[in-house]
Amino acid sequence: MKVPDLRGNGAMQPRRRTVRFLRSKRTWGAVIGAATLLTIGVPALSYADNASGCDFAATGTTQSCLPPLSGSTFAGGDGNLLTNPTTFGTTDWQNVTGLHAGFDLPSGTGDNSFGQGTKEDNPNVTVVTGSIPPNKSDLTRFYEASEFSPVNQHNFVYLAWERSNVLGSANIDFEINQKATSGFTGTTTGPVTLNRTAGDLLVTFDFTNGGGKPTIGLQRWVTSATTPVVPNFATNVCFSANSFPCWGDQVTLDGTDSIGAVNNLDAVTDPLFPGSPNYINPLPALQFGETAIDLTKANVFPSGTCKAFGSAFVKSRASASFTAEVKDFIAPIPVNITNCGSIEIIKHSDPRGVNQVFSYTSNLPAEAPGTVGNVPQGGVACPGNISAGVQADGSFCLNDTGNSAGGDSAGNTVFNNALQAGTYSVTEGADPSGFTFENLSCNGGTSSTSGKTATINLAPGDQVVCTYINQRNTATLSTLVSNAGPVFPSNAIQDTATVTGNQVADTPSGTVTFFLCGPAGTGPCSSGGVNIGTGTLSGTGATASATSPQVNTSASPLAPGH
Numbered sequence: 392m393k394v395p396d397l398r399g400n401g402a403m404q405p406r407r408r409t410v411r412f413l414r415s416k417r418t419w420g421a422v423i424g425a426a427t428l429l430t431i432g433v434p435a436l437s438y439a440d441n442a443s444g445c446d447f448a449a450t451g452t453t454q455s456c457l458p459p460l461s462g463s464t465f466a467g468g469d470g471n472l473l474t475n476p477t478t479f480g481t482t483d484w485q486n487v488t489g490l491h492a493g494f495d496l497p498s499g500t501g502d503n504s505f506g507q508g509t510k511e512d513n514p515n516v517t518v519v520t521g522s523i524p525p526n527k528s529d530l531t532r533f534y535e536a537s538e539f540s541p542v543n544q545h546n547f548v549y550l551a552w553e554r555s556n557v558l559g560s561a562n563i564d565f566e567i568n569q570k571a572t573s574g575f576t577g578t579t580t581g582p583v584t585l586n587r588t589a590g591d592l593l594v595t596f597d598f599t600n601g602g603g604k605p606t607i608g609l610q611r612w613v614t615s616a617t618t619p620v621v622p623n624f625a626t627n628v629c630f631s632a633n634s635f636p637c638w639g640d641q642v643t644l645d646g647t648d649s650i651g652a653v654n655n656l657d658a659v660t661d662p663l664f665p666g667s668p669n670y671i672n673p674l675p676a677l678q679f680g681e682t683a684i685d686l687t688k689a690n691v692f693p694s695g696t697c698k699a700f701g702s703a704f705v706k707s708r709a710s711a712s713f714t715a716e717v718k719d720f721i722a723p724i725p726v727n728i729t730n731c732g733s734i735e736i737i738k739h740s741d742p743r744g745v746n747q748v749f750s751y752t753s754n755l756p757a758e759a760p761g762t763v764g765n766v767p768q769g770g771v772a773c774p775g776n777i778s779a780g781v782q783a784d785g786s787f788c789l790n791d792t793g794n795s796a797g798g799d800s801a802g803n804t805v806f807n808n809a810l811q812a813g814t815y816s817v818t819e820g821a822d823p824s825g826f827t828f829e830n831l832s833c834n835g836g837t838s839s840t841s842g843k844t845a846t847i848n849l850a851p852g853d854q855v856v857c858t859y860i861n862q863r864n865t866a867t868l869s870t871l872v873s874n875a876g877p878v879f880p881s882n883a884i885q886d887t888a889t890v891t892g893n894q895v896a897d898t899p900s901g902t903v904t905f906f907l908c909g910p911a912g913t914g915p916c917s918s919g920g921v922n923i924g925t926g927t928l929s930g931t932g933a934t935a936s937a938t939s940p941q942v943n944t945s946a947s948p949l950a951p952g953h
């Protein structure tokens with residue numbers, strides 16, 4: 392793809408020279424020679440984005456872009472950001488889903504960087520401001536995206552950096568943390584302690600112009616010889632530092648688990664966030680680099696374990712040496728790189744807050760009650776169980792009591808945020824007496840509901856919330872008086888009581904007890920009257936009626952005046 396205005400600039404310079412030479416009455420041969428020299432001298436400024444879709448050469452000027460990694464469609468090895476042409480992958484920064492972007496402060500005296508002598512292994516850093524030395528990369532932006540491939544069930548992360556200066560080599564580190572460093576933002580100055588957790592990642596991106604492909608390295612933050620357990624490493628060792636914690640266990644990624652490129656052939660178009668800081672478009676040659684990494688193949692997500700990375704930032708190292716000073720950085724941004732998803736099951740009574748235990752069966756793994764990801768969860772102990780939480784057989788119980796004002800509680804919630812991809816189902820048990828199932832809805836991820844059963848096809852990164860609502864049954868009672876006026880002795884009468892419920896599917900049942908009351912003999916209605924017996928409710932739908940025993944029969948007439 393070509394960018395008209397840049398092409399215009401590229402074409403203007405020779406033309407200006409041409410005019411000058413023409414005025415000096417040089418021959419056409421000299422003019423052509425000068426123009427050709429100029430074209431060779433500034434090829435990077437001549438065009439943006441090669442029409443071939445490849446803007447990277449491992450050696451010389453021979454285009455040498457790589458196709459996407461197996462299971463991915465991301466063009467992380469073509470040295471540009473545009474989707475088209477799709478020769479090296481149908482996805483690129485322009486159309487990737489889940490894109491996260493970090494913007495540095497403007498270059499110059501206000502830019503933030505790490506203080507003198509900061510090394511990768513030291514989590515205690517100092518943020519200072521000032522111009523980035525011209526021999527060190529002045530970062531401007533970075534991009535991140537991640538995905539779980541439905542093709543081969545691998546996790547991928549895609550990373551890109553941009554810089555304002557045209558240095559031949561690039562030594563850039565992406566730090567990917569499980570937890571964010573609280574309060575560390577673009578405006579932070581002074582001391583900062585980076586919140587590193589065992590197993591955090593450092594992706595090193597080293598590129599020597601003319602020296603081949605970018606070298607992509609991967610290191611873990613290790614806190615002891617055994618923490619974390621790193622596949623293919625018997626014990627953890629520090630890569631450079633003398634003691635734990637440190638960055639250790641470095642692996643150099645290759646073409647099967649990573650691809651990478653720098654736009655060393657020419658300028659490339661950045662179509663992203665034109666209204667945001669540091670919009671350099673087109674990006675001159677050597678100011679953009681990208682990589683795609685198969686995290687599953689790189690053993691970041693060994694099968695059977697869950698891990699989630701929520702924060703990432705980027706730094707420029709002074710040289711290819713790992714122990715070189717780190718200088719410019721772009722403050723951390725939230726990311727969502729995980730091989731697991733979460734499922735939250737919530738119980739609401741209607742109205743809210745009714746004290747009633749509801750039971751469930753599921754294929755969720757056992758989980759003790761507690762707080763997970765700041766969500767109090769575990770439900771309540773099912774009848775006959777000693778403790779709350781999801782039991783070994785997947786069963787659990789929930790109770791919405793205490794939530795009449797809204798909100799949720801440990802008692803009405805089970806939440807698991809470390810679930811492997813797969814299919815999960817949850818089914819509510821029989822309605823407790825006096826309650827009727829009203830609704831089940833699930834949000835997030837891919838799920839379906841059928842009656843009281845939720846079926847969830849969980850992919851990494853999915854956050855599924857299913858809410859069960861059960862209505863408390865209520866009913867109203869009305870009485871039809873057979874004869875409201877005076878009756879003659881032995882003129883038998885009986886009344887009818889009608890009960891109307893709020894559930895069409897639940898016909899009211901049971902018995903109605905009738906009381907005879909009146910002005911004399913039976914006692915006033917205000918004191919309850921005389922119990923004359925019961926009638927049994929019978930009906931259909933939400934309505935049932937019962938008829939009282941007869942009174943004032945010939946065998947037992949009421950006395951006159953009663």
Ligand SMILES: [Ca+2]
Binds near residue numbers: 483
């Ligand atoms: Ca690309």
Ligand SMILES: [Ca+2]
Binds near residue numbers: 503504
């Ligand atoms: Ca900075």
Ligand SMILES: [Ca+2]
Binds near residue numbers: 495531
């Ligand atoms: Ca900068």
